[in-house]
Amino acid sequence: MRSQSMKETRAMKVLARLASIGLGVLLPSCTLIIDRNAEQCETNDDCAGFPGTTCSEERVCSEPLCATNQECVEQFGEFHVCSAQTHACADMRSTECTVIEGDYEKDDALLIGVVVPTDGEAAQTGKSITNAVRLALSEIATNANGLPPLPGKSMQRPVVLVGCNDKSDADTAAAAGQHLVSLGVPAIIGAAFSGITIKMATEATIPGGTLVISPSATSVAITDLSDQGLVWRTAPSDIYQAEALVQYSARLQEDVRLALGLQAGDKLRVAILHKGDSYGTGLGRVLEAGLVLNGTSALDPQNNGFYRRFDYGDPDNATTSAPRYEEAVQAALDLEPHIIFSLGTRESVLDVLAPIEEGWQLGAYRPRYVLSDGSVIPQLWESVVQGDTDLRHRITGTIPGTSNPRFNAFRGDYIGQFNDGTSPDVFGAAGAYDAAYLLAYSAVALGGEAPTGARLAGALSKMIPPGDPVNVGEQISSTFDALLAGASIDVNGASGALDFDPEDGEAASDIQIWCMPANGAGDAQSVTFSGLYLAGSTSTLVGTLGSVCD
Template identity: 30%
Template sequence: MASKKALGLTAATAALVLGLTACGSGGGEGDGGDGGGEEFTYGILYPQTGNLAFLGPPQISAAKYAIAEINEAGGILGTEVPAIVEGDEAGDNAQANEAANSLVSDQVNAVIGAAASGMTQATYDTVTGAEIVQCSGSNTSAALSDIEDDGYYFRTAPSDKLSAVVMARKIAEEGHANVAIVARADDYGGGYAQALQTELENLGAQVVVNETYDPMATTFDSVVNSVANEEPDAVALIAFEEGAQVIAQFLESDVTGDQIYVTDGLNDPQLGETVNQEDPNSVKGITGVAPSAENPEFTEGLTSFNEELEVFQFAPQVYDCVTVIALAAEAAGSVDPSEYVAELPNVSRPEGTECSSFAECSDLLADGEEINYQGASGNIDFDDNGDPTAATFEIFHYGDDGHEVLAYEEHSLLD
């Protein structure tokens, strides 16, 4: 892959690479065109615990669903994919990196995740430094476009630079001219807030507050008071689960639900209960923007696969990570990440024949055709940084009947 990113390793990671570089594939030598019957094993870093644990079920369910469909079509290079190896990112840098080290030691051929951008920042050196492909379906931090990963990191979720544009346009369309931005103090929150302010000002709005908060704090009086003092028309909250407490404090001030706009970290049908268990309808009026997919067929299939699944956030994007990696291995004729990594952009480029499932796409590859994988989340078309260049967003809302999707909108980085 002609990546613009160069590999930068710490001494500790370099030592790890010396011992583990050759293990990332279960052996790429002598694969030939048929993979030599070697298994392709996926690892996954996802939030089993921590403040994003509500995103755990759709992440692991989507990955397992994709693997089931791959195996139904004959597996990768004719060999069935074994059970996915799981690791808990837990919302903690040290624990996430410990889980990543475990996946590398288990000689997985690819790592799906981490779910949170911060957890990927904590783990990508470990994974990509061992020359193992890492693909996240939910990382959105703009900073991840420029990490030093030697071309081994990809994502199917759009950068916050694009998400922020969509949110700014929504806020402006609804007539808000004076806006407060409140964000968690990390790469995700800071990057999103900066991009949001830039686009709001481009649209003629004034940003009267732009403050961050410690997501581990027990109270958020400082930022809530700053917003209340400025009396803005709208408040944009860039948060994860801790944002429920921030919302509760906003609602106790003079801010109303129809003034609040939230990001994907709060796209939770149970948000009302989390904010105020005694009055779940207190969140009525809140609107949000999240990367999504308008794909009822995929949702029906995933629901049939896991009937207990209630949250679907980023599930299509995770499914696409698993599938596009499998197709890259098919195209390369190898399970070795150092060999198939160059095929990841190629199997999603517009020059190929469009196809939308592993079975269909792998048949085309077997016939010698180039392919353009059309994902469950939409067109991917990786750029040189491993980012998708287009995405679908859902505008979600909390109304009389709770959580609802108002609309789906397609946006491109080229717009």
């Protein structure tokens, strides 16, 4: 362990070097360097006149407390690194972040954080996302032996995963983000949910200069977030999911009219019940704006008494948006809608859909339910629907996803590597796999520049058309070579074409219409793609509901 006297000697050397220049000398953008009570620098560039020093958190030009990760391991033990943020030894682990995978002792290692829920009701989502990142990093290590060496170096660079559990809680995610920022982690894959992503980004990663790529946050609120270009996502904005819901609604209305023998002048009733967070509110409002009902806008006065949108609150933020499930259920029962959009997360199924179905009194018909991706939870088919064939047929929904060849290859590789009960079909898994590759590509494109959040985000601009087509997971080494040569690439991911708009860090995506198939005993099973989907490239519905939904 380095002694206190060694630390003091180092500090004295710095002071001696500064003193030799003269006490009256001022530094650019600095006060007197030996005035420990004043801000002496703003950036490391202000300390350029004093080789070996950096601008500390106290705005003082001083020698770093550590120079290498190995030095920190020798001094404090495993899982300690020399933080690029503080230039001091730091424990990579925290209360939230306990998973460290990869050769972190290498000073040129690329650190990637993953912030997702790994326990609780959303554990399968978080574990599947983490496994997808593991798969990508394993392929890079196996097929390319890591990232190419830095200029002047001969050894390949490892990529290290720092995994954090946010417990589906925004404050916990923000704490994890702050820890990763303090380590100097330049990029994070996560969070899994929109509201949590927004809080982590605004309170931790944006101020800390860390890039975030969410594989599954879809809220329209993220599009206009003041993020300094540091919040991207491989998941599509709910603008696309809302468009799928609008067009699917038109087909459902035709089906209902046909099933009930309604005439052209007979009016249908529709309700939108949504969670009061950024995800549910954003999706509900965009759907409402485009929804056509009875031949006119749902908001047309002609639809008074035939349409209603109801915000049932946010159980994750009960202080400011207390849940109003009973009111929402009663509003739906009073309206007696033919079609009910229930847009949220687990509560949209357990606290909204299920009570409506139980309390429905009208004998002439029962409603069609349309759910969004956040409602895809095991309790839907395992406890709410079970063997009720009629209810199973009346519930469908939307979810971002694709069935392209690249997804199928990812799916096969995932199943071949993981046998822990997780699934590559979970929304966000394919996007996380893509995000890991995008970060690796971006780090390589930087050449010898240190990977910061802003630099990685800037390098992502090399991943959009025009460019040489690249399928993630294929020809890894040749793709790295092309990026080192300054080429641009057009990335086709497992989650779909990743044609990002560099202004908002978003890409269009297919939106699938899902249904629940039945097993041999007639019990509902996990949702599956129906064969009908909104094509992201054309924003039109394509295909038909297949026999898998029977």
